[in-house]
Amino acid sequence: MALSNNVIGAINFIAMLLSIPIIGAGIWLATEPDNSCVKILQWPVIVLGILVLVVALAGFVGGFWRVPWLLIIYLVAMIILIILLACLVVFIYMVTLKGSGHLVPSRAYLEYSLEDYSGWLQRRVRSSFKWDRIRSCLSSSSMCAELNQSYRMAQDFFDAHITPLQSGCCKPPTECGYTFVNPTYWISPINTAADMDCLQWSNEQTQLCYSCDSCKAGLLANLKKEWRRADLILLIALVGLVWVYLIGCFAFRNAKTEDLFRKYKQGDSYN
Structure with a gap:
């Protein structure tokens, strides 16, 4: 015993x-x-x-x-x-x-689509009430500012392996056709009708693409x-x-x- x-x-x-x-x-x-x-x-x-x-x-x-x-x-x-x-x-x-990232031409980083992820995860970020709190939290971080310190030239940025969050939240989607100035500042093309995220982008450093579906998708990828x-x-x-x-x-x-x-x-x- x-x-x-x-x-x-x-x-x-x-x-x-x-x-x-x-x-x-x-x-x-x-x-x-x-x-x-x-x-x-x-x-x-x-x-x-x-x-x-x-x-x-x-x-x-x-x-x-x-x-x-x-x-x-x-x-x-x-x-x-x-x-x-x-x-x-x-x-x-x-x-x-x-859910996974998508390759885009002439870019080392991946792009992310919200619809690729499970319905349960999507519901965690689709609600405006939930996302407002998450967006406020994400925008207070230094993840986007770090890109400006690391990449000065456009080609260096395009060849970078940035995180899904940085890809989705800190820059406009590649398909929007924005012109690079620095990783968080882009010149808008004449036509931005390719995607709603193109209209959501803002060069205001507290806004950027935090309201974009690509940001939500980047969060889910992370x-x-x-x-x-x-x-x-x-x-x-x-x-x-x-x-x-x-x-x-x-x-x-x-x-x-x-x-x-x-x-x-x-x-x-x-x-």
């Missing part, structure tokens, strides 16, 4: 360690400028990681200090958290399945890349937690069997 309880305690210490990458993934998302503006995924991930830590701690205490009711709470709560984590992993994969990385971390943690849980169940069953066998032998000795 003692050996089995020690095994349960030890593997729940591993479960506690597995909560660290989950919490870390949430904190990393929270520190990314785009995710800090959107505020969708980071808090569910952080909260789930903290819950895994608390439940694993309960299993650790229950195993080493032989508290059966804590072990039962651990077994029930952990399977619920594993299911929730699995659902989150699948959800992130599904909503980031669609989110997709970062969420996919976080999803890989969550998947690895999920596999580890499932492995730990199965070993814990096996050890708990052995502990109960040993306990019953010990009581049975004690009963025989009295007879």
Whole structure:
């Protein structure tokens, strides 16, 4: 019984360690400028990681200090958290399945279209109420100003591999035919009817293309890349937690069997 309880305690210490990458993934998302503006995924991930830590701690205490009711709470709560984590992993994969950048002639950077992304992600940015807050947050960052410091000549900028957010928000879409002055200042052509985003562009440094669909698409492209990385971390943690849980169940069953066998032998000795 003692050996089995020690095994349960030890593997729940591993479960506690597995909560660290989950919490870390949430904190990393929270520190990314785009995710800090959107505020969708980071808090569910952080909260789930903290819950895994608390439940694993309960299993650790229950195993080493032989508290059966804590072990039962651990077994029930952990399977619920594993299911929730699995659902989150699948959800992130599904909503980031669609969407990618498009090559345009004579440009190293990609252009992005809002319609390419999943309907769920699109709804996060299509609402004017939601986007006004996100746009205000994005425009307060230095991501566009950094382009002006890095690229002086048009060809250098056209050959640059800028981020999806910078491509969508800091410059007009290439199809609009604007003439480059610097990365955030462009001369308007006579005809700007190619796309609504062409009319949305402004050389005002606080406006730029933050109201454009291309900016929304660039944001979603950034989110997709970062969420996919976080999803890989969550998947690895999920596999580890499932492995730990199965070993814990096996050890708990052995502990109960040993306990019953010990009581049975004690009963025989009295007879």
